[in-house]
Amino acid sequence: MALFCDVALPVPLDQTFTYAVNGVVPVVGARVLVPFSGQRLMGVVVRVHEDAPVEEFEIKPVQQVLDDAALLPEELMKLAGWIAQYYVAPLGEVLRGMLPLAAEVKRHFSYRIAEQGRKVLYEGAMKGSSRRSKLSVEEQDREYSVLNYLEGGEAAKMSALRSATGANKGLLEGMVRKKWLLREVIAEERDARRLEKVAVLVAEARLPKLNENQTAILAELAAVGGRMRVRDLRLSLTRAGVPESTLGTLVKRGLVVVEEVAEEFHLGGVGAHGKKHAHEHALNEAQMEALGTIAAAMERGGFRPHLLYGITGSGKTSVYFAAMQRALDAGKSALLLVPEIGLTPAMAGQMVAAFGGEVALLHSQLTPDERAEQWHRIRRGEARIVVGTRSAVFAPMVDLGLVIVDEEHDSSYKQEETPRYHGRDVAVMRAKFNEAVVVLGSATPSLESWSNAEKGRYARVEMRARVADRPMPLVELVDMREEFRETGQEQIFSRRLIEETQATLDRGEQVILLLNRRGYSSTVLCRSCGEKIECENCAVSMTYHKPVSGNDAIAQPGQRLECHYCGSRRSVPKACPKCESEHLYFLGAGSQQGEERLQELFPTARIGRMDRDTVRGRSDMERLLARLHGGEINLLVGTQMIAKGHDIHGVTLVGVIGADFALGLPDFRAAERVFQLLTQVSGRAGRGDLIGKVLVQTYHPEHYAIQFAAKHDYPGFVAKEMQYRRWMHYPPFAVLANVVIQSEKLEEATAWAGTLGRWFQKARLDKVRVLGPAAAPIVKLKRIYRFHFVLKAERRQTLGETLRAMLAYAETQEIARRNLVVDVDAVHLM
Numbered sequence: 001m002a003l004f005c006d007v008a009l010p011v012p013l014d015q016t017f018t019y020a021v022n023g024v025v026p027v028v029g030a031r032v033l034v035p036f037s038g039q040r041l042m043g044v045v046v047r048v049h050e051d052a053p054v055e056e057f058e059i060k061p062v063q064q065v066l067d068d069a070a071l072l073p074e075e076l077m078k079l080a081g082w083i084a085q086y087y088v089a090p091l092g093e094v095l096r097g098m099l100p101l102a103a104e105v106k107r108h109f110s111y112r113i114a115e116q117g118r119k120v121l122y123e124g125a126m127k128g129s130s131r132r133s134k135l136s137v138e139e140q141d142r143e144y145s146v147l148n149y150l151e152g153g154e155a156a157k158m159s160a161l162r163s164a165t166g167a168n169k170g171l172l173e174g175m176v177r178k179k180w181l182l183r184e185v186i187a188e189e190r191d192a193r194r195l196e197k198v199a200v201l202v203a204e205a206r207l208p209k210l211n212e213n214q215t216a217i218l219a220e221l222a223a224v225g226g227r228m229r230v231r232d233l234r235l236s237l238t239r240a241g242v243p244e245s246t247l248g249t250l251v252k253r254g255l256v257v258v259e260e261v262a263e264e265f266h267l268g269g270v271g272a273h274g275k276k277h278a279h280e281h282a283l284n285e286a287q288m289e290a291l292g293t294i295a296a297a298m299e300r301g302g303f304r305p306h307l308l309y310g311i312t313g314s315g316k317t318s319v320y321f322a323a324m325q326r327a328l329d330a331g332k333s334a335l336l337l338v339p340e341i342g343l344t345p346a347m348a349g350q351m352v353a354a355f356g357g358e359v360a361l362l363h364s365q366l367t368p369d370e371r372a373e374q375w376h377r378i379r380r381g382e383a384r385i386v387v388g389t390r391s392a393v394f395a396p397m398v399d400l401g402l403v404i405v406d407e408e409h410d411s412s413y414k415q416e417e418t419p420r421y422h423g424r425d426v427a428v429m430r431a432k433f434n435e436a437v438v439v440l441g442s443a444t445p446s447l448e449s450w451s452n453a454e455k456g457r458y459a460r461v462e463m464r465a466r467v468a469d470r471p472m473p474l475v476e477l478v479d480m481r482e483e484f485r486e487t488g489q490e491q492i493f494s495r496r497l498i499e500e501t502q503a504t505l506d507r508g509e510q511v512i513l514l515l516n517r518r519g520y521s522s523t524v525l526c527r528s529c530g531e532k533i534e535c536e537n538c539a540v541s542m543t544y545h546k547p548v549s550g551n552d553a554i555a556q557p558g559q560r561l562e563c564h565y566c567g568s569r570r571s572v573p574k575a576c577p578k579c580e581s582e583h584l585y586f587l588g589a590g591s592q593q594g595e596e597r598l599q600e601l602f603p604t605a606r607i608g609r610m611d612r613d614t615v616r617g618r619s620d621m622e623r624l625l626a627r628l629h630g631g632e633i634n635l636l637v638g639t640q641m642i643a644k645g646h647d648i649h650g651v652t653l654v655g656v657i658g659a660d661f662a663l664g665l666p667d668f669r670a671a672e673r674v675f676q677l678l679t680q681v682s683g684r685a686g687r688g689d690l691i692g693k694v695l696v697q698t699y700h701p702e703h704y705a706i707q708f709a710a711k712h713d714y715p716g717f718v719a720k721e722m723q724y725r726r727w728m729h730y731p732p733f734a735v736l737a738n739v740v741i742q743s744e745k746l747e748e749a750t751a752w753a754g755t756l757g758r759w760f761q762k763a764r765l766d767k768v769r770v771l772g773p774a775a776a777p778i779v780k781l782k783r784i785y786r787f788h789f790v791l792k793a794e795r796r797q798t799l800g801e802t803l804r805a806m807l808a809y810a811e812t813q814e815i816a817r818r819n820l821v822v823d824v825d826a827v828h829l830m
Contacts, residue, residue, distance in 0.1 A: 003050060005062065007034055007043035008092035012418070012817040014807065016046055016091065018053050022061035029070030029077055031099070033063045038184060044072065044095040071379075072098060073396065075433045082429055086796075088737075088803045088822045089419035097419060098394040100362070100371040109158045110184045111172060113150040117180035121147040135174075142167045143175060155184060195260045199233050199247065201226035202255055213246045218255065230258060283322065286463045287315050293461050294323045294439060298330065298401060303432045307408075307453040308441040310463035311712065312683020313470060316441045317347075317647075319463075320404050321354055323439065324385060328358070332401025332436075333384035337392060337427060339410035340644065341365050341621070347387050355385045362388030362395055390415060390423035393430055400434045403427050407644055408440035408449060409676055414827040422825055424449075443683060443714070444676040447725065450718055451732035473654070473685040473692030475710040477701045492589045492597050497655045497695050505605055505634060509690065510650040513637040514681045515594040515657045518564060518611050519543035522588030524572070528581035533573070535563035539780040544572065544586055545613070546596070566782040594637045594657070602635060610638030643681035649688030654681055656696040663700055666777050667829055668730045671705040675717050678709035729769070731825070735796045737803060738826035739789040740776060743819055746785045752815050753787035759809050760789070768793045768802045777830045790829065799824070 003021035019034050026032050026045045033040055040063065053059060072080070072095070080098060084091040113121075124144055135143070145165040150156060161167055175181040201221040210218070220236055221228055234244055250256040283291060290308060297304040310316040324334040338347055341363050351359045360374045360383030377383045381398040388395065390413050393403075405413070405427050413423035424440060431438035440449055440458070453460040466472065478494045487495070492515070504511050521544040524533040532541050542561035560569045575582050589597075595609045608624060615621045627633045628648055636642060659677055663670050678696060686692020698706055708717035726733050741756065743749040753773035760770045772789035779786055793799040803822055810820055 003048065004052065004059065005032070005045050006047040006049070007032060007062075008046050008090075008095050009034070009036055009041050009043040010092045010096035011036070011041075012090055012093065014090050014817065017043075018059060020059045020061045021048070022063070024065045026062065026065045026067075027070050029072040029074070030065060030067035031071055032065050035060050035063060038182070040184070042066070043092060044099070046077070046091065071396075075430075076394065076396065078433055079394075079426070079430055082433075083419055083421050083426060085800070087419050087421050087824045088800065088807070089421075090817075094419045094421075097391065097415075100368075100375055100391065110155040111146075111150065111158065111161060111176075112155040112182045112184065113147060113153065114179055114182045116178070117147050117150070117175070120180055121151065135171075139171060142171060143180070146172070146175065147180065150181070195262060197230040198259050198261050199228050199230050200257045200259055202257055207255070208253065213242045214250055214255075216240060216242055217246055217250060221256070283318060284315070284467060286465060287319050287322075287467075290319050290461045290463055291322050291326075293459065294319070294402075294437060295326050297437045297459070298323075298326060298332075302435050304437045305428055305431070305452075305458045306437070306439045306461055307445055307449050307458045308439050308461045308463070309445055309450075309453075309714075310441065310443060311466065311472070311714075312443045312679065313466040313472075313687050314443075314463040315467040316406070316443075316463065317350070318467075320406065320439070320441070321350070323402060323404070324355070327402040328355070328384060330401060332399050333381075333386070333397045334402040334404070335392065335395060335397060335400065335427075335430075336385075336387045336404045337406065337413070337423060338387065338389060339407045339412040340641070341389055351385060351387055358383055358385045360386045360395070362386060362392040364389065364391065393423050393427050400430070400436050403431045403434075403436055403438040405438070405440045407442055407680075409442045409444050409446040410644070411673070411827045414825075416828075418821075420821075420823045420826075422827070425825070444679045445714075447672060447718065447721065448732045451722075470686060470689075471691055472712050473682055473694045475682060475694045475696060475712070477706065477710055478695055478697045479701050480697050480699050483697075492594055492657060493601070493655070494695075494697050497657075497697065498601055500653055500693065500695055501635070501655065502602065504653040505602060507652075508634075509652040510628075510631070510634045510648060511636070511653045511655065512642055512648075512651050512681070512684050513594065513598070513635070513655040513657065514640065514643060514659060514677075515589065515591045515637055516639050516659055516677070517543075517588065517590040518592070518613060518639060519562065519590035520546040520592040520596075521586035522590055523586070524561065525585045525587055526576035526579060526581055527583040527585045529576060529579040531576055531578040533561060533577065533584075535566060535568055537566045537568050537780070537783045538563055539778055540565055542570070543590065546592055565778070589658075591638055598635060598637060605635040606633050607635045607637070608633035610636060610642050612639070612641075615641065640677060640681075643677060643684070646684060647687055648684065651684055652686060652688075652690045652692050654685040654692070654694045656681060656694065656698075658697070660698045660700050660703070660706060663703060663705070665830075668725075668728065669827070671703070671721060671724075674703075675705040675709050675714075675721075678706065679712070679714070682709070682712075729792055734792045734794060735799050735824075736826060737791045737799055738821075738823040738829055739791065739803070739806070740821035740823070741773070741787045741815075741819065742784045742821060744784055749785040749787055749819075752810075752813075752819065755813055755815070756789070756806065756810065759806065763802075763805070765802055767795065767798045788829075790826075 003025060004018050005021055005026055006016040006018055008016050017036065025048065028045050028048060030045050031042055032045055033042055076098060080091060080094045083089065083094045121144065142165055146161060146167050149161065149164050158169065158172065161172065172181065176183045199221060201218065203226065217237065220233065233247065237244060247256065251258055294306060297306065308316060320336060327334040348361055360378050362371065362374055366374065375396065378386055379396040386392055386395045386397060405424050408424045415421050428438050449458065452458045478496050480494065483494050484490060501511050523541045524544055534540060535542050540563060542563050545560050545562055561572055562569045576584060591609055591611045592613065595607060598605065598607050608627060610624055615624060628636055631650060656678060660674060662674050682694045685694055696706065696710065700706060704720050705717065725731065730736065741749055741753045743752065757773045769792045770789055773787050776786040776788045791799060791802065807820065
C-alpha cells in the first residue's frame with residue numbers, strides 16, 4: 001500500500017498538502033522539503049497515512065526528509081493545533097514560528113528558459129532585435145546572453161548567470177515577468193553550527209631558523225598557553241605590524257595547527273555592581289508565602305495557573321528564581337518569559353550567576369545560527385533554564401515543570417504578524433499540555449488575568465509590600481495647563497521638575513525621565529497652509545531626527561524625517577511641499593529633544609538616552625545599563641524602554657512627561673495602558689535605601705487612571721475600569737477580534753470591505769456584534785490601504801465559527817487570504 005503524508009507549509013492557506021512518501025518514511029513532527037507552486041519549500045509533517053486523495057490530480061513526492069526523528073514533540077504539535085484553531089491562523093505558519101531553524105536551510109534562486117523565451121531567442125536570431133524596449137541596448141544584449149546561456153534547458157543558479165552574462169537580479173526578475181524565464185526557489189540543508197578557527201602551537205615540533213615575524217607569532221601563542229582564536233591573533237599581529245601571511249607560513253611548516261571548534265555563545269548580562277543577585281537575597285515573609293504556594297502546586301503536580309500580583313519593588317524576581325531552583329531540584333526544567341529584549345541583559349546576568357551553564361537564551365536579536373544553536377541545546381536537555389521573549393514559549397524543553405511570564409500585562413507579548421498569538425495565553429496552554437505550573441507576574445496585571453483570578457480560574461498570590469519595608473515613592477502631579485497659564489509658553493519640562501531634578505543631582509542621586517516619543521519633533525507643520533509632512537507610504541506624520549554629534553553617540557541618524565512605522569526616510573525639505581512656504585514649524589518633543597534640553601539645563605550632569613535610536617542591539621543595551629548601574633550616568637531620559645524591570649538603587653526621582661497623550665487615542669485599552677505605564681515607571685524610584693519621588697506632568701490630572709496611579713491603587717483602578725468595560729461589552733466581559741481588509745489599491749480594499757460588510761448584514765449574527773466596516777485609524781500603512789471590522793461576542797466558540805464562515809465566504813469572492821488579517825484578542829486596534 002502506498003504511503004502518503006500531510007505536510008503543513010508556511011503559506012497563507014488554511015489547509016495542509018498531501019505528498020507521496022518517496023523512500024524514507026518521515027515521522028510526525030519532522031521537517032521535509034517538498035515541491036510547491038514552482039518552489040521547494042520546507043514544511044512539517046502532521047500526518048502519515050495510506051489514504052490516497054479522492055481528487056484526481058498528480059500526487060508529488062516528498063523530495064527530502066530532513067529529520068530522522070520528530071523535531072517537535074507531541075505536546076508542541078498539539079499546541080500548534082490549538083494556536084491555529086484559537087487564532088484562526090494557517091497551521092503551516094504557526095509551525096514555522098515554532099522552529100527557529102531557518103539557518104539550517106539555505107534558499108537560493110535558479111532560472112530556466114521558458115517557451116516564450118525560446119521563441120524570443122529564435123526570432124532574435126532570425127530577424128534581429130526590434131529594439132522596441134524600455135531597456136537600454138546594453139541591457140537587451142544581456143537578456144539575449146541569458147537566453148543563450150540557458151538554451152540547453154538546464155536550470156542555472158543566479159550566481160552562475162551573473163558571472164556568465166553580467167545580468168543582475170532586477171533584469172532576471174523582469175524576464176520572469178515577461179515569461180521568458182521560469183524561476184525556481186531551491187531549499188537545501190546547510191550546517192548551521194557556529195565554528196571558529198583556533199591557532200594551536202605544536203609543542204613537539206623542532207624549531208627551524210625563524211625570522212622576526214614568525215618568532216613574534218610563536219611567542220604570542222606561547223604566552224597564552226599555546227591556543228588562541230585566529231581572529232584575536234590576527235588583531236594582535238596587525239597591531240604589531242606582522243603580515244597575516246606569516247601565520248600561513250607557520251602552518252605549512254608544521255609549527256602551528258589551525259583547528260575548528262564550536263564558537264562560544266555570549267549570554268550577555270549586566271553586572272551586579274555591588275548588589276546581591278536575585279537568588280542571593282533571603283526571602284521575606286511575603287515572598288516565602290508566595291514561593292510556598294507555587295512550590296506546593298509543583299509538588300502536587302498537574303496544571304495549576306497562578307497570578308502573582310506584587311507591587312513594584314516587592315521582590316517578584318527573587319520568588320521566580322527560588323521557584324526555578326525548586327523545579328531543577330525536582331528534575332524539571334523551567335521557562336521564564338520577559339516582554340522585551342531590553343530586559344534580558346539584566347535577567348541573563350542573574351540567571352548565569354544562579355544557574356550557570358544550565359541557562360539558554362532565546363530572542364529575536366540572536367543571529368539565525370545562534371538561535372538554532374540555543375534551540376538544539378534546549379532540545380538535547382543541556383539547558384534546563386530558558387529565558388527569552390515571546391517566541392521562547394515554543395522552546396523544546398525536556399520535562400517542563402514551571403512556566404513564568406514576567407510583566408504578563410505587557411502588550412509586547414502579542415505577535416503582530418501571522419500567527420497573531422499572545423505569548424501569555426500560549427504560555428498558559430503550554431503549561432496545561434505539559435501538566436505544569438504557570439505563574440503570571442505583574443504589579444499591574446491585565447484586566448483579563450485579574451478577571452480570571454476573580455472567577456477562580458487562577459490562584460491569586462499577592463505581595464503588597466516592598467522588600468525591606470521600603471515605602472512606595474511619593475507621587476506629585478504637575479498640572480501643565482496651570483504651568484502654561486503662569487509661564488505663557490509650552491515647555492518640555494516644568495519648573496517643578498527642573499527644580500527637583502537639580503536637587504536630586506546635587507545630592508549625588510540618579511534621575512530617570514520618561515519621554516515616550518522617539519526623535520526630536522513628532523510633527524513638521526507648515527505655518528502658512530497647515531499641511532503636515534506625512535510619510536508617502538503611511539498615513540502618519542514623519543518624525544524629525546536631528547543630527548547627532550559626538551564620538552560617544554551610538555546612533556548617527558543624520559538630519560532626516562523618518563516614519564516610525566515603515567522606516568522610510570527623507571531629508572528635511574526647505575519649503576512646504578504643498579504651498580512652498582518656508583515657514584515650517586516643528587511640534588511635539590521627543591526623547592532626542594529632551595536630551596538636548598537637559599544638556600542645556602544641567603551642563604554638569606552625566607546624561608544618557610535610552611530609545612530605539614541609541615539601543616539597536618543587545619550589546620548597546622548592556623553597555624547603557626552597565627553605565628547606569630555603575631553610576632556613570634546620573635540622568636537618563638528615554639521612552640518606555642526605561643519603565644520596565646530595571647532595578648537601579650541610586651534612582652530616587654522619576655519624571656514623567658507626556659504619558660497621558662495616549663488617553664486621546666481611539667483605543668478602549670487607553671486608560672489601562674496609561675495606568676500601567678505610570679505605575680511601572682514610578683516603580684523605578686526608591687528601590688534602594690532612600691525614599692523615591694515621582695513627578696507626573698499631565699494635562700488630565702483629574703482622569704481616574706492618573707489619580708489611581710498617583711495613589712498606587714491598582715484594585716481601585718480595576719474596579720472603575722471594569723465598570724466601563726462591562727457597560728461597553730469589551731474584554732474581559734466579551735471576546736473580541738479585529739478583522740483588517742488590506743490592499744495596495746484603495747478601490748480594491750474598499751470593495752472588499754463592502755462585500756464583507758454586506759455578508760455580515762445578511763448573516764444576521766444574533767450573538768456577534770459587528771462594528772464596521774470603517775477606515776482603520778491608520779488607513780494607509782506601508783503602502784497598503786486598510787479597512788477593518790471589530791467583532792465582539794460573549795462566547796469564544798461563536799466568535800471562532802463566525803470568523804471561519806467569513807473566511808470561507810471571502811474565498812468564494814476571490815479575496816485572497818493574504819488580504820485578510822484576523823486578529824483574535826486584538827491588543828491594538830490602530
